[in-house]
Amino acid sequence: MSTTENGDQVATRPEPVAAHAASENPEDARTLLSVENLKMYFPVKSSGLIHRKVGDVQAVDGVSFEVKAGGSLGLVGESGCGKSTTGRLITRLYEPTAGHIRFEGEDIASVPERKLKPLRREIQMIFQDPYTSLNPRHTVGSIIGTPLRIHNVVPEKQVLPRVKELLEIVGLNPEHYNRFPNEFSGGQRQRIGIARALTLNPKLLVADEPVSALDVSIQAQVINLLQDIQREFGVAFLFIAHDLAIVRHFCPEVAVMYLGKIVEIGDRDSIYNQPRHPYTQALLSAVPDVKQAAVGGRRERIQLEGDVPSPINPPSGCRFRTRCPIAQDICARLEPPLLQIGKKHKVACHFPGALGQHPNEPLTAGMLGVDHQGNPDPGASPSPDLTDKPGYDDTWFDLDTRTFGRA
């Protein structure tokens, strides 16, 4: 914990800063969190005489993934893709419409509110905006110490020492426990938020855009702090962000979401170096790159037309098809299954392939029991292997040989 950020200390010499490479997942860790077919629909009411339900905002619609103990999964996607809602479901700020959230084997998706208290110790959340997520009328000591008192973790007289310890861990001056949030800068407030999340020794931290409200130079400080915390305490992270580069740095495994669904999930190398979904490819190519300075001008990129459609009436079949450069008839008819195409790589596309090498025929037609246009094919029967469950299988569909097998 060598980063410091104490604005009030007039340092004669800045302390050396830690330089951190990208995170890696621990080997052979057990599964801490397993999410299966998670759905969250928010009802939309009509404006008539009587409020009738006229539809749903399908914020999250059938999402499955795993987080290993001490590991990190990144959720990326544009606004409205459901990544933040997913985070809130995991912390049970919402009750999911359907699906399972297994935390250490126990399904917490439908546990009633009053039985959630032990869960709240295990899963904590770090919020985006350090200015609004801390109560301005409470001192930092009270903000961090309250969870200790509520959960009776330590005797009353040890609350303060623990608060000071936590402040030290997140790189703040422990003697500042009696100050108010407005006496701290944005980066320092985010550190307070992190300290609060750490109070109860959680096993999982859901970090929802933890650095996007911060200045560039401060972002790196906070990311490094989170990496230190992960290394030291073995906390697992569900890291939600729109910044693809930061997610790449922090998360060895990444899920790309679009309109409430995971379109591609895999380890860092699969997603960033071998993306097979046209949306992932477009997303990655859209990021402006500093290294382009050496060449000058704009980078070659896949331009997506228009905006993300409304989640109230999402497009039929594949939700990305309205903006997809390679969409065909089948995409409007059938939703592509999340197909495992590598040891740790799944993609939900009828035409998965490297950029510029997407197949002309849907690879999924045979498995779904349809012809190439997506009409039912009496000669084929749907494959039973297409169940969308969390984690990865030992066998997968190889895109080159177009057969299921083991590498």
Next chain:
Amino acid sequence: MSATTQSGPAPRQAGTSEPLLVVEDLKVHFPTSDGVVKAVDGLSYSVERGKTLGIVGESGSGKSVSSSAIMGLFHGSNAQLGGQIRVDGTDVLQLSEKEMRGLRGREVSMIFQDPLSALHPYYTVGAQIVEAYRVHHDVSKKVARKRAIEMLDRVGIPQPDQRVDSYPHQFSGGMRQRAMIAMGLVNDPSLLIADEPTTALDVTVQAQILDLLQDLQREFNSAVIIITHDLGVVAEMTDDTLVMYAGRGVEYGPTKEILTHPEMPYTWGLLSSVPDVVGDTSAKLIPIPGNPPSLLNAPSGCAFHPRCTHRDKVPGDLCTTTLPELVPGNRSMGHLKRCHLADPEAIYQTEILPEIAPDLVDEER
């Protein structure tokens, strides 16, 4: 609106061949009860027609304040302004509010970060563009409306003849920013200032807007200033880059130079604090320690010294006592830096680059 709109800016000084925009030793100071906030303190730069300047810095670096000064938005406030801002030879700081109004939105226009809050929620998009056009052109509402539809079409809004009557909240984020750009360009300005134009947008929409801005610049041949904190945007969009810290320029020159051979530790820090979406994953994230300084009590000497990790390479206490000048470094006359380090290039190549982009070290040599 007749007299003021048609008068325009003061006549251009004869025989000037200087760039469209020249900012010289600009100072913007705000007196407060706690003291004077020196938001901008001795800033100089220039932009030529058809060129793009990127201004990079963190919040409080003065990057937005300096552009508001160009727009004359501090006229009539208690801000103390000094130096010169010459637009096409005219020093806008000497203009009266009335003369300034003729310039604003016509010669110089601005688009803002958050198009939802920057557009008036109670007026249609079309009405707001029409208003921007008619304040500088004595034309009927009908003609102005036609012009608005034309501009909306040009910035890629589908069915512009219908969408012209939509309210801002009926547009998506990307469409709003397009409408904002249409409004900024409706009077064919020679200078467009884009203040964080894509920060509030999603990445695929950001790409659309940046492409649009680049196309339009070629078409209108205007000078563009892009204010951003995203070095990627700077790398892809700009010809020149100005890095600001604590109200001053700390590094200034051609973008390629600044981003491939930076000579100021603050620029190094910016480069090393953002991870990359491509490249080596063993690349390290090295934050800049500490916080941006208070502009009320800027640090002595080099304002960056409390956060600088390379101070021990400068002899004596120069960094804490003497403000370095913004002068050409070792590489070229066009690459200015404000730093006491004698050979920053060597430090960058041996200490910084191997950490933040190990894959680039061999190529650079």
Next chain:
Amino acid sequence: MFAYALRRLFSGALLLVVMSMVTFLLFYASSSTPERYACGQKCTAQQLEQTKAALGYDEPITTQWAKFAKGVVAGREFPDDEALREAAPELVTQCEAPCLGYSTGYGETVRDLISDRLPVSVSLALVAFALWIIIGVLLGVMAALFKGRVLDRGIVALSLIAFAFPTFFVGQIFLTYVSIRWGLVDTPRYSPIAEAGPWAWLTGLMLPAITLALVYMAGYIRITRAFVLETQTEDYIRTARAKGLPQRTVIGKHTLRAVLTPLVTLSGLDLAGLLGGAIITESIFNFNGVGKLSVTAIARFDLPLIVGIVLLVAAIVIAANIIVDMLYAVIDPRVRLG
């Protein structure tokens, strides 16, 4: 929009029903003895009982409320006595629907009492409203535009003074000096606009209206000033300036349009509150409005009158709420067009 209004009207009506019940309950929860008041000091116990029965107060509270409710819907007769109707029909007062009851204290139906006095209160409220809106908003905008300068400080100080002086004091001073001692205006009195013409109506109302408006005006100066200052920091005002618009357009169009929304909400509800009577002002200037009527009603434990006035005021406030919300949609396209 229409469906929305209907839904609001329906819930408003429901609210009125509940309020009438609550008023009944509260009246009986207090140890009030209306029969004592009606019968007089030297009433015997037996007379007291008879009065109580005659007034209908001997019946269970639920029956009383049911009768009241029936009267609102279908009308009723006072007293509700078969024998008396047969014997002396001229003694029975017909109270047509919607019947709010019969005030024994005044010997009139509540509806007649209120409809007599409502024009007085409404006139007073409207004139005061016009005064405080025009002057209050104008001064508020001016204070905001000259923020921190002498004019701003002057206006703010003025509003503070106006706010600090209680209405009864200001009204008494006006009445005593402006009208009586110095004779600058005639003694304020209410002349119906239909009979006396608009000029007499207005001049007769002026002094009490100013008295009433003063405290509101002070509030509106401060609120308008705050709204304008807040709006001026909005991004879209910066955009308007950056377009090169003259200051008068930036203020007169862009700023005021935005300030209008909260002002409409506030002023609508403030006006509604006053339409049901300004107790102090009416009492000082001896205006026979609803405010003065309500004071008498409470003093005399006149339950039907109390219930009637409570329901009237509630209905006005509910209606004003609905109108304000509808106006909101007219002003703000975000509400109108979702």
